[in-house]
Amino acid sequence: MxxxxxxxxxxxxxxxxxxxxxxxxVHNKKGLVCLIIVLLLYGAGLLAPxxxxxxxxxxxxxxALQSPSWQHPFGTDRLGRDMFSRIVYGIRTTVIVTIAAxxxxxxxxxxxxxxxxxxxxxxxxxxxxxxxxxFLAFPDILLVILIAATLKPRVTEWVLQVERAxxxxxxxRFGVVDYLVVFGALAIVSWVGMARVVRGQVLGLKQSQxxxxxxxxxxxxxxxIFRHIFPNLLPPVIVLVSVGMGSIAGSEVMLSWLGLGxxxxxxxxxxxxxxxxxxxVLRTNPYLLLFxxxxxxxxxxxxxxxxxALNDALNPRxx
Amino acid sequence: MMGAxxxxxxxxxxxxxxxxxxxxxxxxxxxxxxxxxxxxxQYRDPEVVARIHAQRGLDKPVIVxxxxxxxxxxxxxxxxxxxYRGQSVTQLIGKxxxxxxxxxxxxxxxxxxxGIPLGLFAAxxxxxxxxxxxxxxxxxxxxxxxxxxxxxxxxxxxxxLGVLPSQGWGGLFDTRIVMPAxxxxxxxxxxxxxxxxxxxxxxxxxxxxxTARAKGLSEFQVYWRHVLRNAMIPVFTIAxxxxxxxxxGAIVTETYFGIPGVGRLxxxxxxxxxxxxxxxLTLIIATAYVLANLIVDIGYRFLDPRIRYD
Numbered sequence: 001m002x003x004x005x006x007x008x009x010x011x012x013x014x015x016x017x018x019x020x021x022x023x024x025x026v027h028n029k030k031g032l033v034c035l036i037i038v039l040l041l042y043g044a045g046l047l048a049p050x051x052x053x054x055x056x057x058x059x060x061x062x063x064a065l066q067s068p069s070w071q072h073p074f075g076t077d078r079l080g081r082d083m084f085s086r087i088v089y090g091i092r093t094t095v096i097v098t099i100a101a102x103x104x105x106x107x108x109x110x111x112x113x114x115x116x117x118x119x120x121x122x123x124x125x126x127x128x129x130x131x132x133x134x135f136l137a138f139p140d141i142l143l144v145i146l147i148a149a150t151l152k153p154r155v156t157e158w159v160l161q162v163e164r165a166x167x168x169x170x171x172x173r174f175g176v177v178d179y180l181v182v183f184g185a186l187a188i189v190s191w192v193g194m195a196r197v198v199r200g201q202v203l204g205l206k207q208s209q210x211x212x213x214x215x216x217x218x219x220x221x222x223x224x225i226f227r228h229i230f231p232n233l234l235p236p237v238i239v240l241v242s243v244g245m246g247s248i249a250g251s252e253v254m255l256s257w258l259g260l261g262x263x264x265x266x267x268x269x270x271x272x273x274x275x276x277x278x279x280x281v282l283r284t285n286p287y288l289l290l291f292x293x294x295x296x297x298x299x300x301x302x303x304x305x306x307x308x309a310l311n312d313a314l315n316p317r318x319x
Numbered sequence: 320m321m322g323a324x325x326x327x328x329x330x331x332x333x334x335x336x337x338x339x340x341x342x343x344x345x346x347x348x349x350x351x352x353x354x355x356x357x358x359x360x361q362y363r364d365p366e367v368v369a370r371i372h373a374q375r376g377l378d379k380p381v382i383v384x385x386x387x388x389x390x391x392x393x394x395x396x397x398x399x400x401x402x403y404r405g406q407s408v409t410q411l412i413g414k415x416x417x418x419x420x421x422x423x424x425x426x427x428x429x430x431x432x433x434g435i436p437l438g439l440f441a442a443x444x445x446x447x448x449x450x451x452x453x454x455x456x457x458x459x460x461x462x463x464x465x466x467x468x469x470x471x472x473x474x475x476x477x478x479x480l481g482v483l484p485s486q487g488w489g490g491l492f493d494t495r496i497v498m499p500a501x502x503x504x505x506x507x508x509x510x511x512x513x514x515x516x517x518x519x520x521x522x523x524x525x526x527x528x529x530t531a532r533a534k535g536l537s538e539f540q541v542y543w544r545h546v547l548r549n550a551m552i553p554v555f556t557i558a559x560x561x562x563x564x565x566x567x568g569a570i571v572t573e574t575y576f577g578i579p580g581v582g583r584l585x586x587x588x589x590x591x592x593x594x595x596x597x598x599x600l601t602l603i604i605a606t607a608y609v610l611a612n613l614i615v616d617i618g619y620r621f622l623d624p625r626i627r628y629d
Contacts, residue, residue, distance in 0.1 A: 130335075137339045137609045138601065139563040141570060142585070146601050149589045150346040250464045254567075257466050258574060258586055270466075277470045277575070282478060293467050304462050 021235070024313040031309020034302040041299055044088055045095035052085035056267045067287060074291045077276075087292055090269040093262050094299065097183050097252045098245050105187030106194045106244050111237065113191065114198025119206065119225060129199070132192040140251065144185040148260050152181045175266040182261045186248050193244070197236055205229050235314035239307050246303030253296050269296050325617055332613055337389070339605050344385050347598030397599040401592065408599045412584065416603075418488065419573070419580035423565055425496055426504035433504075434511025435554070439547070441512065442519035454516070457509035465571040469502045476501075488578045499576045503568045507561055511554065518550040525549075553619070562611045566604055 025031055044051045060080035068075045074083035117128040135143065156177050162168075205211060205228075214224050255261035256270030264271055269292050275281075276288040372378045379387075391397070397408035441453040460468070476498060488495060522528065523546060531545045570582035577583075581600065588596035 133335055134338050134342060137335060137605045139566040139604065139608055141567045142601055142604055145570075145585060145589055146343065146346055146597060149592070149597050150594070153592075246462065250462075254464055254466060254571065258571070260586075260589065273466060273470075277466070279473060279477065282470060282474050286474065289470055293470070297463060297467055300462050300464070301459060304458065 021313045025309060028309050028312060030305055031313065034306040034309065037298060037302045038306060041091055041295070041302075042095050045091035045093075048088045048092040052082075052088040054082040054085040056081065056086045056089040057265055058082065058085075067285075075285070075287050077288060083288065083291060086267045086272065087269070087295055089267040090272055090292065091295065091299075093179075093256075093266065093268040094249050094252050097179065097186065097262075098248045100179075100183045101186035101190060101248050101252075102241060102245055104183070105190040106241060107237075109187070109191035110194025111198050111233070114195035115202060115225060115229070115233075117195065118199035118202025119221070119229070125199070128195065132195060135189065135192045140189050141254065143189055144182075144251065144255060145260060147185040147188065148181050148255070151184075152177070155181055175262055178262045178266070182252060182255055185255075186251055189251075190244060190248060194237070194240055197240055198233055201233055201236055202229060205232055238314060239311045242303055242310055243307035246300045246307070249296075249299050249303065324620070328613060328617065332609060336606055336609055339609070340389060340602050341385055343598050343601045343605070344388055345381060347594045347601075348381070348384070392599075392602070397602075398595040400596055401594060408595050411596065412581070412599060412603065415579060415581045415584045418578065419569055419582065422496065422499060422503065422572070422578060422580060423569060425500035426507060426565065426568075429500055429504035430507025430511050434508040435515045435551075437508065437512040438515030439519060439542075441516040442523070445520055445523075450516075453512060457513040459509075460505050461509035461513070463506075465502055465506070465568045466575065468505055469572065469575050472498060472502055486577050488576075499572045499578060502575075503565070503572045506564055506568065510561060510564075511558070514554045515550060518553050519546060522546050522550040558615075562608055566608070 058081060060076070063072075063076050063080040066072055066076045066080075072082050072084060074087060076082055077086070113128050117125045138146070159177050159180075211224060211228055214228055219227075252261060253268070253270040253273070256268040257274045258270075259274070261270060262268040272292040273289065273296070276285075276292070281288055369378075377384065388398070395409055397412070400406050400408055400411055403411065437453055437457075441450045444450045486495070528541060528545055531541045536544070566582070569580060570585060572578070573580040573582040574586055581604070584596065585600050587593075588600065
């Protein structure tokens with residue numbers, strides 16, 4: 001243990017894996033552009049009240065269905081609401097749901113369960129992987145529908161009771177329940193893939209000589225996991241997070257498109273695409289569809305390409 | 320080794336399906352609250368509720384109820400719809416499955432007939448701009464959700480070209496199937512194009528292809544006899560994994576084009592809180608999905624003995 005501590009301190013300051021990876025990433029223009037796009041969209045979503053020039057619910061029937069102009073860069077919808085502002089608030093919904101679902105499902109559940117499964121093995125491994133298989137047995141969207149259909153009334157009732165008990169009003173009205181259900185369902189669906197990758201990675205690392213060396217020096221499980229295994233998990237995890245964010249974003253928009261997700265008046269890209277996706281709107285005001293669709297496609301595509309670029313940067317040997 | 324693997328999978332699959340079914344059943348039964356009270360809404364009367372509970376066996380332990388449900392399901396009885404009183408779930412779903420499988424078949428054919436030639440073309444032009452272009456396009460279209468491509472196809476084929484009808488359903492041999500099949504098939508086209516391109520490129524580097532060329536076969540013969548036959552094996556076996564995409568896509572496509580299929584039924588059942596239908600649908604689709612994965616897994620290992628069994 002003492003020997004390990006000492007050698008840690010005197011480690012020569014070379015260029016780390018991360019420095020090399022960062023170097024490779026910055027020199028890959030595709031990845032950098034995608035990262036900037038993602039940061040811009042997520043920044044706009046998080047700062048929606050400051051970025052959007054109007055409120056998402058601000059109606060002005062005198063200005064209904066205007067084509068894009070300087071005043072309304074994305075035009076106005078049939079209630080005269082500024083499309084640009086609505087899209088920015090819609091992005092906010094997607095941003096909140098994707099970050100929350102990824103943090104809880106992919107990162108927390110996925111990594112912890114994958115680590116336990118891979119490192120301790122035996123019974124825990126069997127149990128966790130079998131549970132994962134049960135979740136994988138449903139096509140994602142179906143499981144989400146099942147969860148939303150069965151648990152939403154329960155959750156709504158429960159929150160209403162909390163509201164009555166505490167006297168805080170409006171939790172249900174502001175769509176918090178919708179967020180909770182969508183986020184919960186997506187988190188439950190998204191942990192399995194991450195857990196499997198982490199488990200596979202841990203199984204491989206456990207065989208490596210430096211883990212054996214650490215163990216024979218008397219390092220505790222905690223130290224081996226956090227000091228030796230965890231840093232080596234990060235490259236595949238980072239790639240998976242990027243790709244996973246894209247698919248969670250797609251699922252979120254699809255859920256609200258189907259009417260299962262966030263409900264109006266809370267703006268969401270899915271509801272906008274549904275409202276403006278019919279042939280009547282396409283004939284007269286195609287821009288009402290074009291902008292939300294372009295934003296969704298950009299988010300999904302940017303995450304996918306970013307994942308690709310991160311993979312190239314972090315796992316150069318995989319090519 | 321392989322026999323043991325297959326045996327293990329075959330023994331585990333029914334167990335997995337039982338667990339999957341149990342999760343679905345419990346969620347469908349108790350998620351929304353007591354089913355009888357949900358049905359009776361404000362007219363609920365504790366005495367009547369208790370009587371119906373006893374009649375329907377709802378007072379028994381969940382596991383017994385589940386056993387009865389599975390027993391009935393195996394005989395083809397999935398209960399009665401909440402919304403359409405008196406109609407059995409089996410009847411309602413049966414009709415819809417027929418519609419959905421027609422649509423799925425059309426989409427699958429389309430993606431095979433367009434995707435594989437595209438992949439072959441890209442492989443032939445390996446490394447040139449046609450290859451890069453096709454690969455980038457497949458990446459884009461494989462990740463675009465159906466609800467984004469659908470309005471654009473509508474815009475092109477219905478509004479600009481005016482060649483196709485936009486709504487409704489008339490079966491496999493009706494022009495109204497073209498649009499939804501196209502929408503549903505596009506991710507598949509991209510998937511098959513990329514898979515077959517990669518597979519063909521890999522096969523092209525094999526020794527037996529060089530041998531075939533060396534012994535003087537024409538290019539057509541080389542491709543037809545040696546390259547395509549070997550390259551398509553992984554493509555077809557992995558095709559089963561596309562089922563999930565097809566199910567998800569069908570839910571969206573059927574909703575958008577107003578097609579009376581399984582996907583539409585799932586959404587309708589969600590909104591009318593028709594839990595017996597939701598439970599049964601989830602169970603059926605999950606079963607199909609698990610079985611497809613099993614076949615893919617075993618088929619793949621059977622056709623490519625290099626894969627390890629662990």
